[in-house]
Amino acid sequence: MAAFYSFMAVLALVFIAAIGAGSAGMYTLFGVAIPYVALLVFLAGFIYRIVYWAKSPVPFSIATTGGQQKSLPWIKNSPWDNPYTVTGTVIRMILEVVTFRSLFRNTKIDLRVDNVKVVYGSAKFLWLFALIFHMAFFTILIRHMRLFLDPVPACIQKIEFLDSILQVGIPTLYQTDLLILVGLTFLLLRRIVDVKVNYISLAQDYFPLFLLLGIAISGIYMRYFIKADVISIKELTMGLLSFKPALPEKALETTFFVHLFLVSCLLAYFPFSKLMHLAGVFLSPTRNLPNNTRRQHYTNPWNDPAIKPHSYAAYEDDFREKMIEAGLPVEKEA
Amino acid sequence: MAKLPPPEELVKINYSTPVKGWMDVPADFRPGTFSYPGKPDILKYLGFPNPREWSPTDADWKLPPDWREIIMKGFRERLDKYRSFKVFMDICVRCGACADKCHFYIGSGDPKNMPVLRAELLRSIYRGEFTVAGKILSRLAGARKLEEDVVKEWFMYFYQCTECRRCSLFCPYGIDTAEITMMARELLTLVGCNINWILEPAANCNRTGNHLGIQPHAYKDMMDFLCEDIETITGIHIEPPVNKKGAEILFITPSGDIFADPGIYTYMGYIMLFHELGLDYTWSTYASEGGNFGLFTSDTMMKKLNGKMYAEAKRLGVKWILGGECGHMWRVINQYMDTMNGPADFLETPVSPITGTRFDAAAGTKMLHIAEFTADLIKNGKLKLDPSRNANLRTTFHDSCNPARGMGLFEEPRYVLKNVCENFVDMPEETIREQTFCCGGGAGLNNEEFMEMRMRGGLPRGSAVKYVQEKNQVNTLVTICAIDRATLPPLCDYWAPGVQVAGLHELVANALVMEGEQERTMNMRQEPLPGFEDAEEEE
Amino acid sequence: MPTLSDLIEKNKEPLLSRWLDLILATYAKETALLWKQQRNQFTNPVGNRIREGIQGILTCLLADENGSYQEQAAVFLDDIVRVRAVQDFKPSEAVSFIYLLKKVLREDLWAEIKASDLFVELLALESRIDSLALLSLDIYANCREKLYAMRIKEVKNVQKRLLERANIICGYSDVQAGGEDRSPE
């Protein structure tokens, strides 16, 4: 049900754009106004969310330790899984963000003894396809920078070259275009088919997947099927970027407006959704802090010095006679 | 031919749970799956709200009239106090990586024991009350309203989480359900829903310094009692220093070990080890509890109980503190103590008086783990050990959750163990070290009324023990946690009968060759040592 | 003509798989699938115990016609019952899994049984299954007793030494053996 609602919602968005920018011809609205608003919402929302999080302190340093601590010099420690320095923690974070290291922990191959068959559980696939999706998404994002930068920097051209290294098709196929579809499809199917994940899934888990699929498919359709006019599009984007928005002379395809509208929706939706895990992962105290609180002091801003232990004096008052009788030393003789 | 009735009609089999969303399945309180609520006089002593007689099986939980406002206010306060809470409420993508990592889920199959759903119990309220989308879309956005049934559900499932953090290890964002459980338990405490097994020990600790509420003279008495046993075993008479001012080291360990089998053998082990070293140290009756049930109650309770350690160190004028074998005590010491009650400037960085090793890892809290201390002694050849006295034991090692995932203490105890006992094997990789499975009784759930649930949660650990029992003839499960020493014996009894549970320093004491000892014929449990079995029978 | 044993032997895999499905269906749906798929015996102990348990039980039932199958099967029954004894099941539910084998056999093999007229053998096998059900009940009761015994032991263990020490109760550890009273008959 949740999946269905989400699908319908994305479908509705597609229609809104198709009708609005297609038949109704509201180019300025869909090509200029909405993207601006979306970007504004994105930036404001993003900053708001970060500030909202950052306003709360991290009272305790609660790293989840995933390896041997640093203690005695002759015991080998795990510098990344149980970092005690800032460097180690940074490496841990990088590995976490770039390779999804924690997710990879799942990925142990089950060796079945009975018939010596290697069985990969679904968790292994989760790591692989999540990584595929994110990497592809990231690469595509960078590739899109060519629309916003003039001249196109060499590094972006390099990435484009690498991404199309297989040199198949006209225009040449970007591997990431396929990969992002593969990744998204897997993540979506997993949510629907895997009963356990299905049980915990909410509408807001399906919605971004459908939205991203919509974006990817419309993008792919533009590039490979109707071969959209990139020069004109770049005219529009550069105009937007220089705050002199103007629609290009040549009319743009409806598909482009659908694509742009979906991206705008993604931008506007982003800060209020779980997609904020992008920023949240960096603020997660079980990962971004070193395990060094036995070495050095860590300050809790709201630590209340007024909270005192039940004092020794009160304790002794309570039990003095019995202590003396038992031969235990006391501070005050009775 | 008449149609045969299908055989399963003989008994009504309840095929799977109804296909309902989890929000529609109310908590069902069956004996064995919940802990008894806090007693009114204990709540009063601790100054906790809403003391009353009640039971989770009652329809009316006698919540205060404005319970909803209290919880919402408490919720807001905690969001403002803990970034972890906010972030963990917002960023879960429900990928399910954590779902099958919880021992309670593995053993029970109850979906609400999946860490992600456990957290969703709270998250759904967060969405419903704190987010705009949740308020408008409600169910569709995974949000719901705070009802009394929700409180009941919280009580059920947040007291079915042992705060072991296994889920956190596998989460791509490190979302720590233990942290969420802590918040939920604090909220529950605000409206008077808590469990006695946590509160009574906390109250006792506060007043008498230990869980059971043993008064100082009785504590001393127990100690003498154990020293008599030591004399029987070794022929050496020891009078351990207690509350001694000016000693170099203060030793603190969980009080559970002085009262109950098999903890007492470890306790005796400490006494013997320190005597043999001629250590200038002292025990304390005021700070006779290393464990801290405040961790399972609230941050203020934790701080209050923990404060005794430094207060006593200061009063006695020691240089540093040595801590015994315990699980959650070490989570508190490693991750909370210095922040709450430090910096401990009046103490010095621990230096072993025997080997001269400086323990920089403890430079902040000035508190050293006994396994680190002993490992260093052995490495430097300062202990005379006779591992053959443990030759009848085939051991494996249970990593307790807290030292594992809240500290990373893996090699030190293993090093010690391998030096005092020649037969050692580890359990399978996915059940030890950072991936270790809980004993099923952590975070204050080691009470007897919870036994059935504990066995469920203990199944993954039990299976691993059984595996090495069958494959490697393991007969002893060694652990460095006082709660484990209480919870693992029934666990083994049920899932791997024939495996006994021992503390690390019990085995050290067995192997320790002491100066002036009589010929040792029995181990710490006064069972014959290998090679002396016959002698016993002849008597 | 094939015997019932041959028939079962031939169809062992699908029969076991169906039996497993039916047993897992007594758990939550999400869980059932997970437990069926996950083969790691340490991270999925319940699923694996059941899987291996039923395999063992079926083998025992077939291997021995006269008597000792019960003893052999007890180990495997124990694997399963021990788990179900602590899992929120009523006693009848906890041991009912064994009857599900009857269901599987009747439903999946009915045509062949009818064709080869193996009803007598089927009745004999079903009786043996029934006896295993009784055995399961014993195991279940043992497990529950153990559970309560452990609870009592735990309560006692906390206080025993204190009471002993406080001289409230007397211990016998230092009393010579030999003066044993005869237990009343």
Ligand code: HEM
């Ligand atoms: C530092 C960056 C990021 C990290 C470490 C990260 C990590 C992850 C991981 C581990 C998952 C779990 C896979 C799953 O849920 O099935 C996930 C899911 C997801 N991520 Fe990211 N992510 C990052 C950035 C982003 C960004 C920038 C987006 C932008 C759109 C994004 C979109 C998604 C989506 C839509 C899912 C959900 C997949 C699903 O629901 O099944 N992520 N992310």
Ligand code: SF4
């Ligand atoms: S692993 Fe983390 S992100 Fe995934 S469902 Fe669990 S808590 Fe949520």
Ligand code: SF4
């Ligand atoms: S902390 Fe441990 S007990 Fe709690 S949900 Fe996570 S895995 Fe389960």
